[in-house]
Structures are given as structure tokens and as C-alpha cells.
Amino acid sequence: MRTDVVRVYKSVHTWTGIVTGLILFIAFYAGALTMFKEPLDRWIAPPAPVSTAGLEKGSELIDGALALRPEAATGFSLVLAEGNGRPLHVTWERMRNDPDPWSAILAPDGSVEVTQLDPAGIGLLVDIVHRTAGVPGDLDLGTAVTGIASALYVVALVSGVIILLPSLVKDFLVLRVGRNLKRMWLDAHNVVGIVSLPFHIVMALSAVVFGLHDQFYDTLNEVVYEGRMRTVIEGSSPMRTLKRDPRPAAMLPPAEILARVKAFEPGFAPASLQYQGYGTGGALVRVWGADPRYLVRREGFLLMSAATGAVVDTEYMPGHQGTWSSAVSAFFSLHFGSFGGGTVRWGYFFLGLAGAFLFYSGNLLWIESRRKTERRHGGLVAQSRSTALMAAGTVGVSLGCIAGLSLTIAAGKWLHGAVEDLNGWHHGVYYAVFLGACVWAFVRGAARAGVELLWATAAATAAIPATTLLAGLLPGLGLWVSDSLGVDLVALAGALVFAWMARANARRIRQGPADSVWSGRRLRLEEAAGTAD
Amino acid sequence: MPDDLSSHTPTPAPVSASEPADAIRPDWWSKSLGGVILGFTLAVALSGVFAWAGPGGAQALNKYQFNMWMLAPIWLGIVSFCFLFRSGRDCWTWLGGANLAAYAALYVCRALFR
Numbered sequence: 001m002r003t004d005v006v007r008v009y010k011s012v013h014t015w016t017g018i019v020t021g022l023i024l025f026i027a028f029y030a031g032a033l034t035m036f037k038e039p040l041d042r043w044i045a046p047p048a049p050v051s052t053a054g055l056e057k058g059s060e061l062i063d064g065a066l067a068l069r070p071e072a073a074t075g076f077s078l079v080l081a082e083g084n085g086r087p088l089h090v091t092w093e094r095m096r097n098d099p100d101p102w103s104a105i106l107a108p109d110g111s112v113e114v115t116q117l118d119p120a121g122i123g124l125l126v127d128i129v130h131r132t133a134g135v136p137g138d139l140d141l142g143t144a145v146t147g148i149a150s151a152l153y154v155v156a157l158v159s160g161v162i163i164l165l166p167s168l169v170k171d172f173l174v175l176r177v178g179r180n181l182k183r184m185w186l187d188a189h190n191v192v193g194i195v196s197l198p199f200h201i202v203m204a205l206s207a208v209v210f211g212l213h214d215q216f217y218d219t220l221n222e223v224v225y226e227g228r229m230r231t232v233i234e235g236s237s238p239m240r241t242l243k244r245d246p247r248p249a250a251m252l253p254p255a256e257i258l259a260r261v262k263a264f265e266p267g268f269a270p271a272s273l274q275y276q277g278y279g280t281g282g283a284l285v286r287v288w289g290a291d292p293r294y295l296v297r298r299e300g301f302l303l304m305s306a307a308t309g310a311v312v313d314t315e316y317m318p319g320h321q322g323t324w325s326s327a328v329s330a331f332f333s334l335h336f337g338s339f340g341g342g343t344v345r346w347g348y349f350f351l352g353l354a355g356a357f358l359f360y361s362g363n364l365l366w367i368e369s370r371r372k373t374e375r376r377h378g379g380l381v382a383q384s385r386s387t388a389l390m391a392a393g394t395v396g397v398s399l400g401c402i403a404g405l406s407l408t409i410a411a412g413k414w415l416h417g418a419v420e421d422l423n424g425w426h427h428g429v430y431y432a433v434f435l436g437a438c439v440w441a442f443v444r445g446a447a448r449a450g451v452e453l454l455w456a457t458a459a460a461t462a463a464i465p466a467t468t469l470l471a472g473l474l475p476g477l478g479l480w481v482s483d484s485l486g487v488d489l490v491a492l493a494g495a496l497v498f499a500w501m502a503r504a505n506a507r508r509i510r511q512g513p514a515d516s517v518w519s520g521r522r523l524r525l526e527e528a529a530g531t532a533d
Numbered sequence: 534m535p536d537d538l539s540s541h542t543p544t545p546a547p548v549s550a551s552e553p554a555d556a557i558r559p560d561w562w563s564k565s566l567g568g569v570i571l572g573f574t575l576a577v578a579l580s581g582v583f584a585w586a587g588p589g590g591a592q593a594l595n596k597y598q599f600n601m602w603m604l605a606p607i608w609l610g611i612v613s614f615c616f617l618f619r620s621g622r623d624c625w626t627w628l629g630g631a632n633l634a635a636y637a638a639l640y641v642c643r644a645l646f647r
Contacts, residue, residue: 004556004557005557008616154612159613205606205609209605216601216604220580229597233597235592236594315595324593324594324595324596325594325595328595328599
């Protein structure tokens, strides 16, 4: 590789990396947690209300729920008990992405009970932080920000590979642990980057599409489709062959619908039935579910007539999609990790955390490259303002994100039933911790704040298993032990790791070289110099 | 690979003994803008040619989604590699020429396959 090429791409890598590093850190850390959204939701949710109603009571439940809440008739879902940790229930949203939708179950005495399904919405919060990197306000704005950051991230990936190529054979999978800490961080950064490169390419490109698809479609509409894209989209809609039919009609029972799905595709495992126009001749039902043999978006669906049970469309049905639809579903699936079951979920979880490490170590390397070295007997060297600010920002943003998510998860159980708007509280706790950590890091400086915030992060994360422990030991508190103990175990392991990092950091502050933004000795010297003036 | 990553200031490439005489110029602004703007317009045109003339034609079921997905890898591939042009002027010349060719192809395809 020519040296001029390497030099140019080093600059490209540095700039794209430093601009996007912290945004991507948040997106990756929160993204790793989204792999276990459902267990997180279950960790907070109180024990589900009792209902023993089976699928044979599906029509009874639907009719009862609609009699109580006619407004739900426009669109609702019948969610099956299997794999959802809840009994058979009907649920409907007041708006798209409703954090706390309504739900109805059939009580043992045959009456219909209506409650708010999940006032916490923690899974949704983690997902929103993932998609917007925590940029508050409009979801479109936040996703555009992560979309643009992801575009730069593609360039950072390519440039990173280009500058590593000349030394790839020599350096590959070599981790030089030793006195040269910067060398070790660089080795670690390179190993993680190269080993998880395919994952990162997939994530970067798909995140660009998720973030900027509106702008992409608008451009294609104008330039390629001569402003007639709407007709192209409508021509591909699952509903393209349907005619409106508002006349009242009898509905097939849900059990019968599922029997027809099973006959159509035995390998498909249904999870819910989403109805539209229930009770009319044109009523539709999307039977959502999974088929682990195929790459699908989070779930696929079979579109059927709810009145006749006829199959209307299979463009989103795993194994029955057309060429283009299945290709696009594969792109979604590779981003969501919605294939291969638990192994892939855990793999994506750890790859996500490794990605967060990649961006964190990238920022550390940026700081270390700008370090002014102390000469022997040369006296105190002041590090540049930009490295001190970048160090503080890196510590504050990344630890603030981790601590904020941990604490808002733990707080969910304590606040449940105690506050009116639990979802709002979840947002409030997250942003309070996140912004507090950022302010703290800039006020205290990177060195001290790093240790203090690591302890705070360890404590916030340990609060999750501690809450479960207290719930088990002191039933008088009114807490409860959920069936997702995996959340507690992962949080415990995380807390221990953060505590270990805090100790290692404290050691570096005391004993590390003074000519570093991470040195406490320098801080003390500066303070001493300050008081002498 | 040199052991420092400190080449953060966009200075013109210094001419050193190890450097080839025809070393590429950084030309940060012109190359970045050329890659981002002309790379995007080129990606749109290529996606459009594929939409009209590619398998299934423009109306194939859900193909419009695939066409949209194509933009990201083409666009960002161009942005990533546009710094290999010897100069910003080269970048604009070549990408500009490619754009002319691709849009000409798009108009022909649209006329033929409409």
C-alpha cells in the first residue's frame, strides 16, 4: 500500500471516527440491550393477571372487549399465550408506537377485564435510545442523526481497513499487552474491528437505510419514478387486490384461522392475530409469527380474510415471499438478529458491546495520539484543552448512557404503581442520569470523573439484581420477582466488570504517568500551582 | 505502518523521500463534497437504471424497496473510495462523467421500458 494512500485514509478515519464515535457508542450499547427487550419488559412487569382462557375462547374475548371498548374495532390484535409470558389477550393502541397500549383478558369468571398492558415501556425506551442515540424530541430527527452518523461510520470502516491493510498480516490477532498502553489499545481496537467487520458493515449500511429511507424514497420518487412512486408502492401493497366491503359479516373463529395457517405452512409458529375492520365482509387478519428457517424481519405475517379464511397475500410470509421481498427481509433480519434463535441473539448482544468498545477505544486512541510527552526533568506538561475536553466527553457520554439505562430499568420496578406516567418517568430517569454524568465529567475532569462515574455505573447496574434480591427477601416492600432472571445475572456480571474497571482506573490515576489526561498526579500538581499563584 | 495516528490536520501531503512523485493530494473539501454529492446522484441514477431495466422492470412486486436499499452501498462506497482520486479535480471530473453517462442511461431506459 502506498504511503500517501495510508496517510490520506488515516485522516479520513480520524475525522469520521471522532465525529461519530460517541453517537455510535450509544447506538451500539442500547442496541445490544434491544436484543433482550422482551425479558427487560418482563423483568419490570408485575405478575400477569390470571386467565386460563384458551384459544377456543378467542371470539368470546374479542366480542367482549369490543363491546366494552368499541373504539378498538378499527384495529386490534389477539395475542396468543405461547411465548409471550402473558395469557391470551386482546390489545390495541391509541397511536403508533404507543408505549402503554390497552389490553383485555378473559377473567376466570368469564368477564372481560380491561387494563393498561405495559405502563413501563422500557423495551420501547431502549429501542428509541438505540435508534436516536438519545437525541430528544422528534423520532424522525433522531433517526436522521443516527442515519448520517452511520453513513460516516461506513467511511470510517473502509478507511480503517485501508490503513490496517499494510500491517494486517504482521499485526493480525496480536495483542501486545505491556508497558506501551497505547500499543495495546490500538491492537485491541484493530482486533475487534477486523474480527467483527462483517457485522459492522451490515449494521452501518442498514442503519443508513433505516435513518434516511424517507429522503431516499423521496429522491427516487422524483428522479427515477417520475413522481409516480405512490402507485408503484400501492401496486406492491399486500392489500392491492382488495375491495372495500363494510357490510356486516360473520368472522371465522381464531382457532379456525390458525388451523388454516397451519395447513398452509406447518413450519410457521403464530404469535398474534392482527385484525382490521373486524365484523365486516372486508375484514382482514395478519397472522404474525416466526419461522426460524428463514431470514425475516422481526416477524413475518400471512394476510388472510377474517371472514372467509382465504389467503390474501404472502409477500411477508417466511418462505413464501417473492424475490425482492425476501431479499429486503434478509437485510432487516441481519440488522435485527431475528434469525437463528438464542445463539444469534447472544452473539449480536456481545458483538454490540464489542462495537461500543470499538468506538470508546477509538476515542482513547485519538486522545493518546495527541498526548504531549513529559521530558525527563522537564517539569509539568499541560495537555491540550481539546484532549482534556474529548476525554471528559467520552467518559461522560458513554458512562452516562450505561448508568442511565441501568438505573431506569431498576427504577421501573420501584416506581411501578407509585407514579402516574411510568413511561415518562423512565425517560426522565435516563436523561437525568445521562446529562448529570456529562456535566459531572466536565466539571471534575476526565481522570477523577472516570473513576467516580464507573463506580456510579457499577452501582446503578447492581441495583437491578439488588432489586430482585430485595423483592425475594422482603415481600413487604410490594416488589415482585420476575421470571426473567437472566436480566439479573447479566446485570450482576456487568456491575462486577464496571467495579473492576473503576479499581483499575483508580490505580492508573494514582500510579500512571503524570503526562496524561488520566493522571491524578497532574491534577494535584495543577491545583498546587493554582494555589501558589 | 507508522506508530502515530496524529495526522489529524488536513495539511497538503508533504513530499518526503518515501513518497511517490505522483502522490495523491488530500484536497479534503473538493473530494468530500464530490464524493457525497456526485456519489449520491450517481447512486440514484444507477438504482434507477436497475429499477427500469433490471430484472422484473419497474413494477415488480416490492422491487422498489430493494432499489432504495441499493443506494446506501453504492453511495457510501463512492464516498469511501473517492479519496483515492489523485486530486479533487480528478474526483469531480470522473464522477461528473459517470453521472452524465448514468443519467443518459436512465433516460433511455425510462423511455424504452415505460
